[in-house]
Amino acid sequence: MIERIREIAGKILRDANIFIGYERGFDAIHATPLFVRKEEDLKRLIWDPTCVHNLASYLPYMKERCGVLVKGCDSRAIVQYLQEGLIKREDVVIVGVPCRGVVDVKAVMRKTGYRPILNASFRNGRLVLRTDEAEKELVMEEALQGKCRRCLYPTPLLYDHLVSESILSDKDPDSVYADILELEGRTCEDRLSFWKRELSRCIRCYACRNACPMCICRDSCIAETREPKWVTQRSNLQEKFMFHMIHALHLAGRCVECGECERACPMEIPLLTIRRKVNLEMKRLFDYEAGIRPDERPPMYTFKVEEESIRDPEI
Amino acid sequence: MRGRFLLRKERLGEALRSFQAKGYAVFLPYLEGETVLFLPYDGRREPFLEWPSTLPPKSILFPQSETLFYFHRTKKDGKVRVELEEVAPSQQILIFGSRPCDAKGFSTFDKVFVGDHPKDPYYMERRLKTTIFSLTCPFPTPSCFCLSVGLEPDGKEGSDIIATQIDEGLYVEILTEKGERLMEGINLEDGASFEGEVQMRIERTKRLIRRPFDPKDRIQVGIFEQEEFWKEAVSKCISCGLCTYLCPTCYCFNITDEAALDRGERIRSWDSCMFYHYTLEASGHNPRPTKFDRFKNRVGHKFLFFPERYEGSISCTGCGRCVRFCPVSVDIAEIVRRLKEAR
Numbered sequence: 102m103i104e105r106i107r108e109i110a111g112k113i114l115r116d117a118n119i120f121i122g123y124e125r126g127f128d129a130i131h132a133t134p135l136f137v138r139k140e141e142d143l144k145r146l147i148w149d150p151t152c153v154h155n156l157a158s159y160l161p162y163m164k165e166r167c168g169v170l171v172k173g174c175d176s177r178a179i180v181q182y183l184q185e186g187l188i189k190r191e192d193v194v195i196v197g198v199p200c201r202g203v204v205d206v207k208a209v210m211r212k213t214g215y216r217p218i219l220n221a222s223f224r225n226g227r228l229v230l231r232t233d234e235a236e237k238e239l240v241m242e243e244a245l246q247g248k249c250r251r252c253l254y255p256t257p258l259l260y261d262h263l264v265s266e267s268i269l270s271d272k273d274p275d276s277v278y279a280d281i282l283e284l285e286g287r288t289c290e291d292r293l294s295f296w297k298r299e300l301s302r303c304i305r306c307y308a309c310r311n312a313c314p315m316c317i318c319r320d321s322c323i324a325e326t327r328e329p330k331w332v333t334q335r336s337n338l339q340e341k342f343m344f345h346m347i348h349a350l351h352l353a354g355r356c357v358e359c360g361e362c363e364r365a366c367p368m369e370i371p372l373l374t375i376r377r378k379v380n381l382e383m384k385r386l387f388d389y390e391a392g393i394r395p396d397e398r399p400p401m402y403t404f405k406v407e408e409e410s411i412r413d414p415e416i
Numbered sequence: 417m418r419g420r421f422l423l424r425k426e427r428l429g430e431a432l433r434s435f436q437a438k439g440y441a442v443f444l445p446y447l448e449g450e451t452v453l454f455l456p457y458d459g460r461r462e463p464f465l466e467w468p469s470t471l472p473p474k475s476i477l478f479p480q481s482e483t484l485f486y487f488h489r490t491k492k493d494g495k496v497r498v499e500l501e502e503v504a505p506s507q508q509i510l511i512f513g514s515r516p517c518d519a520k521g522f523s524t525f526d527k528v529f530v531g532d533h534p535k536d537p538y539y540m541e542r543r544l545k546t547t548i549f550s551l552t553c554p555f556p557t558p559s560c561f562c563l564s565v566g567l568e569p570d571g572k573e574g575s576d577i578i579a580t581q582i583d584e585g586l587y588v589e590i591l592t593e594k595g596e597r598l599m600e601g602i603n604l605e606d607g608a609s610f611e612g613e614v615q616m617r618i619e620r621t622k623r624l625i626r627r628p629f630d631p632k633d634r635i636q637v638g639i640f641e642q643e644e645f646w647k648e649a650v651s652k653c654i655s656c657g658l659c660t661y662l663c664p665t666c667y668c669f670n671i672t673d674e675a676a677l678d679r680g681e682r683i684r685s686w687d688s689c690m691f692y693h694y695t696l697e698a699s700g701h702n703p704r705p706t707k708f709d710r711f712k713n714r715v716g717h718k719f720l721f722f723p724e725r726y727e728g729s730i731s732c733t734g735c736g737r738c739v740r741f742c743p744v745s746v747d748i749a750e751i752v753r754r755l756k757e758a759r
Contacts, residue, residue, distance in 0.1 A: 126745035128558040133745035134652035154744055158654070210740065211450060215467045215557045217624055233555070233624050302451060304471070304480060304661050306688070311656035312743045319655075320692035333674040334685040336480035365743035367470060367658055369450040 105264045106170065106196065107143045113168035113194045114140060120168040120196075121159055123152040129221035130209050130230070134159075148264075150223055153203045153246070155359045158314040161187045169193060172200040174248060176257035177357035177392030178314035183259075184392075184399055185355070187317060197257030199268040202241065202249030204228065207369070209244060213237055248360040248373065251277040258393060278381050284374065296342075302368040303341040309372050310348060312365035315355045323347060349375045354383045354400045357392035386410050418590050420611060421604035425585035431602050432457055432512065440510040440547070440598070443476050445469045454511065463513045465581065468557055472518040472664035472735065473511045477542045478525060480661075481685035484538065484671070489678040509546040510598065517562050517733035519550045519574035521664025524722075524731045526574075528667055538684070547594045550575040551586075552618060556625045559736030561749040566631035567733055569621040580614045587614050628749040631730070633756040635719055640755055646708040649751050652744045655707040657688030659738035659746070660714070665731045668694070689714055711746075719752055 110120040114137065124135035124145040132151040137143060148170075156169050157178040171179065176197060182188040209218075209230065216232040223229075228239045242250070253274055256267040284292065307324070310316045324332050324344045332343050348362075358380065362372040383389050387400040387410070407413075423431060436442050442457035451470040486501040522543070529536035530543060553562075553569035562568065572578055576595035579586040587610045590596055639645050660666040670687040673680055687694055690711070695704040704710050722731040732748070739747050 127739055127747040127750065130558070131740075131745045133747075136648075136651040138648075159652075207450075207741075210558065211467070215740075216555055217558045217560075217626075299449070302449065302453070304686075306657040306661040307691075308654075308656040308658040308743050311654040325691070325693055327672070334481055334670060334672045334683060335674055336685060361743070365654075365656070365658070367451075367662060367737075367741040 102198070102265055103146060103148045106148055106198070107146050109196050109262045109264065110137060110146060110168060110170075111140060111143050113196070114143075117166045117168050117194060119163070119165065120170075121156045122146045122170045123148065123154070123156075126151075128218050130204065130206055130218050148198060150202060150204045150228070150241070150245075151206065151221070153206060153364060155312075155314055155361045157182070158312065158361065160193055161317055163192070166192050167194070168196060170196045170198055171257050171260070172198055172203070173252065173254035173257050174200075174357065174359045175314075176259050177254065178359060179392075180259055180395050181315060181355060181357050181392040181399070183395040184397055185402065190395075195257070195260045195262070197260030197263045199256045199263070199265055200249075200252075201255065201268065202245040202252065204244050205246045205364075207364075209239070212239065246360060246364065248358060253277060259395065278377065281374070281378050281381050284378070297338060299370050300341050300345055301338050302370060303345065304368060305336065305341065305344060306367070308365040308367065309362035309370075312361040313348075313352070314357065314359060314361065315352055316348070318351075345372070345375065349379050352376055353379045354387065354389055355391050356380055417596055417599065420607040421588045421590070421599075422584060422607035422610060423579070423586040423588050423602070423604055427603055428585065429460070429462065433459060434602060435510050435512075435598060438508075438598075440508045442510045442512060443473060444512040454514075457512075465513060465551065465554075468515060468735075469513075469518070470737075470741075471662060472521055472737070473514050474518075474521060474525070474664055476509060476511055477522065477546060478539060478667060478686075481683050482538065483681045483683050486681045487673075487675070487679070506542045506545055509542060510549060511546060512549045514548060514550045514575075515553050515735070516550055516569065516571035516573075516575065516578070517553075517560075517567060517735040518664045519548050520567055520571055520733045521574070521735075522548065523574040524665040524729070524733075525667055527726045527729065547576045547598045548574060549577045549579065549595075549598070552578060552580040552614075553621050554581055554617070555621055557736050557740055559739035559747070559749075560625055560734060561628055561736060562734030563622065563625050563627050564629045564631060564749060564752075565730045565732050565734040568618070569625070570618045580617060582610055582613060582617070584610070587611075626749075628753040629756045635752065635755045636757075637720075640712070640716065640720070643708065645754075646712050649754070650708060650711045650746060653690075653707050653711055653746050654744055655690050655692070655710065656743065657686075657690050658741055658743065659748070660688040660690055661686060662737040662741055664733055664735055664737075665718070689717070715748065715751060715755070718748075719755075 113120050120137040122135050123132045125147055126133035130151055134154050155175040157171050157175045213230055213232050218230055218232055220231040226241045228244045230237045251272055253270045253272055255270055332340050356376040360373045389400050443454045444457050444463040445452050446455045447464040452464055452467050454473040483503050488499045490497050529539040572591055576592040577590050579588040587607050590599055668687045669684050671684050673682050696702045718732040
């Protein structure tokens, strides 16, 4: 498949200056984004289950026309960008790659005890890892990111080139929020103590924010501005909570569930769970799912005088 | 009582409790969720030493946010007064289980906050009261590169005691007076006979560490100044602060007044040179407006400017955290290798 990607990327480079894909990172389990500007760099491109990053996230900041490689989940960010007018369709050449799931790299590092990984190979639904002391085999299903285990869109929803045949999801759409329903079923105190514990680890490095394709305020983020000052620089639970609630609510009806926030977090905070809870609410209220159809309007970008599923407060 | 000792495995808990009894606030690595953090010793749980800590212990001496003083405004007979209140002094601190790269991180802090002018009273007070009990590195992580910055898995810089984990327990070397005071009255045995085994373990660790560059090679300033180099190397950077917040040597901070009504506090909190706001000036001008400028500065600070100012000392310990946790796997070691190799 990689030959096909290189071939398409090579064609794109004839009338665009950049193609964004993946290359091998510092070890066998890490890939890293590659900005191909010269034909001779095409051979550095790779594609395998270590290609975790959502490369669409770079698009709103690109100053020139470019090509980009996207998985199903990543393509939803492009759809959402188009809905919100953040990029122009003609500025991007989308190369879609049907995907059977990508690896939870931090979990793999934990499973190998953070030892140097000398070799990693994917064969017959297994991930075989060789460290300095042993060989370890993981069933792919166990090595995948949570989002992949409930993926409804393995094939990109929007593309100019598709590098291989479409894959259909084998997941039941009604079951993808099962874990959120379980969390909703717990008592308020229980949920509060869960989130207190998880969010107390936050170090406000803003990796979640900057890795998020939909967090487009970046340098003007209200979490850092002093005017207006909504969040202080204190490092306590209250401020951390506030930052994460701001983050989650600004993503209501916009989060495409690519999971980059959670993947980027060094403190292993289940950030995607917060966003999926908000998304579930958006689904209940507006029957809307972000990043599916380019011509839709995100519910928070518009309003109806009377919403069917929101009752007016009785006066 | 300098020398080499054995602290038996079954006596570790007892030793930790007696450190506490001597009045030390003891911090050690604990598994918290899926992360390893330096947390206060709870008097019973053993430290978690299987993985390197997710965060270095720097926040113990350089908290993510700390109060410098409190202020309080009063109005009496039409006159406004502002009263300031000091923060309470720190107690004795023991950091147990840091790796040599983390201990070396504190020696970077020492150069800036204690050895330079002006001195920083907040950090210095805690630092002088802190004893560091490091453990030599049992194995590197995939991203470690300490040998390339002139550090070794049993490096002693910054530590008061250094110990190696062996089957029997800890092979302990006491390095400083502070270390002696800590170990006074602790049940130790002679450890001389384990020296060979310890050396073997260290050599084994060394063999597993990648060596992207040599500490003696110089960064070629010509390529360092090329805009194109940075565009090529860090277009993928997302400009978050993860690398700096996980770094054992990054010491940049912000100072803000956080107040409500007539009370408040002046706090110092971590800041990151990777953030746009870090260099944003009051006029609106920003001397480092792009992520390329910022990344260049980060590398320059660690490998050029800091050594220039502090007798050749590199402010990077090769702990590899910024590499293995970077959301886009930017590898600073690879970037420095290219800067050193270029002619």
